[in-house]
Amino acid sequence: MTDKTQWIHDELEGLRQSGLFNTIRTLGSPQGAWLVVDGQRVLNFCSNNYLGLANHPRLIEAARRALDAYGVGPAAVRSIAGTTEPHLELERRLAAFKGVEAAITFQSGFNANLGTIPALVGKEDVIYSDELNHASIIDGSRLAGATIVRYGHADPEDLARTIEANRDKGYRRSLIITDGVFSMDGDVAPLDRIYDVARRHDFLLMVDDAHGEACSGAAGAASSITSVCMARSTSRSGRYRKPSASSAAWPPGSRSSSTGCVSAPGRSCFPRP
Numbered sequence: 105m106t107d108k109t110q111w112i113h114d115e116l117e118g119l120r121q122s123g124l125f126n127t128i129r130t131l132g133s134p135q136g137a138w139l140v141v142d143g144q145r146v147l148n149f150c151s152n153n154y155l156g157l158a159n160h161p162r163l164i165e166a167a168r169r170a171l172d173a174y175g176v177g178p179a180a181v182r183s184i185a186g187t188t189e190p191h192l193e194l195e196r197r198l199a200a201f202k203g204v205e206a207a208i209t210f211q212s213g214f215n216a217n218l219g220t221i222p223a224l225v226g227k228e229d230v231i232y233s234d235e236l237n238h239a240s241i242i243d244g245s246r247l248a249g250a251t252i253v254r255y256g257h258a259d260p261e262d263l264a265r266t267i268e269a270n271r272d273k274g275y276r277r278s279l280i281i282t283d284g285v286f287s288m289d290g291d292v293a294p295l296d297r298i299y300d301v302a303r304r305h306d307f308l309l310m311v312d313d314a315h316g317e318a319c320s321g322a323a324g325a326a327s328s329i330t331s332v333c334m335a336r337s338t339s340r341s342g343r344y345r346k347p348s349a350s351s352a353a354w355p356p357g358s359r360s361s362s363t364g365c366v367s368a369p370g371r372s373c374f375p376r377p
């Protein structure tokens with residue numbers, strides 16, 4: 105009998121041979137400038153714990169109180185029976201922090217993009233996407249089924265040209281998506297000029313500010329939560345980001361947009377009250 109999974113071993117071996125195999129490392133210490141990784145003390149250059157919140161005493165204390173009150177987990181996803189009052193309180197505070205009506209939290213930036221982008225656009229629509237956008241934006245865009253049109257990296261003029269070249273294609277809705285601070289190179293999207301283009305065309309604009317929230321701009325607070333913000337360009341701009349020292353993401357916006365991120369069939373979802 106043939107081994108029906110031999111191809112997996114072959115492909116993994118191919119990745120190893122070509123140097124593309126992803127070795128996941130094991131942390132043996134708390135977050136900090138120095139870590140223990142795979143048993144060795146190393147200097148940390150790859151954390152999102154930009155503001156050192158991962159082991160901030162107030163957060164540890166709050167987590168302890170939550171453990172005492174709720175145990176180690178809700179034992180269900182939020183859409184079934186796993187939404188607790190602390191989830192809602194966190195979302196109220198995140199919305200207040202962003203000055204928006206509502207926010208919704210996801211387990212990771214990847215989840216946020218998979219939940220949010222298909223809530224905003226579908227197969228009759230078009231996404232204008234910076235060519236260096238994060239991989240999870242590309243995954244969320246593919247899941248949405250919209251036509252994806254790439255524009256030159258951090259180039260509002262190319263964005264405008266690309267929109268012009270596609271304007272007669274009869275798309276229902278148009279969404280521009282960009283990283284805020286780009287994850288690989290650390291450069292910053294020219295958001296004011298991208299916003300002008302979005303506004304001129306009355307398009308939706310979504311900024312995934314995973315690495316910018318609370319670290320750059322006026323807000324100044326803690327970060328490691330990916331935030332993304334979105335808004336109807338005609339009414340106001342928004343962002344969503346990734347704030348917190350753990351792993352999470354939260355798109356802020358209106359109550360209906362938050363609900364939309366999670367309530368359409370087939371999305372990773374949890375309905376808001």
Ligand SMILES: Cc1ncc(COP(=O)(O)O)c(C=O)c1O
Nearest residue numbers: 212213214238240283287312314
């Ligand atoms: C811009 C951006 N969006 C989304 C993500 C995915 O976030 P996560 O690692 O929490 O899934 C990242 C990851 O760093 C990112 O840089």
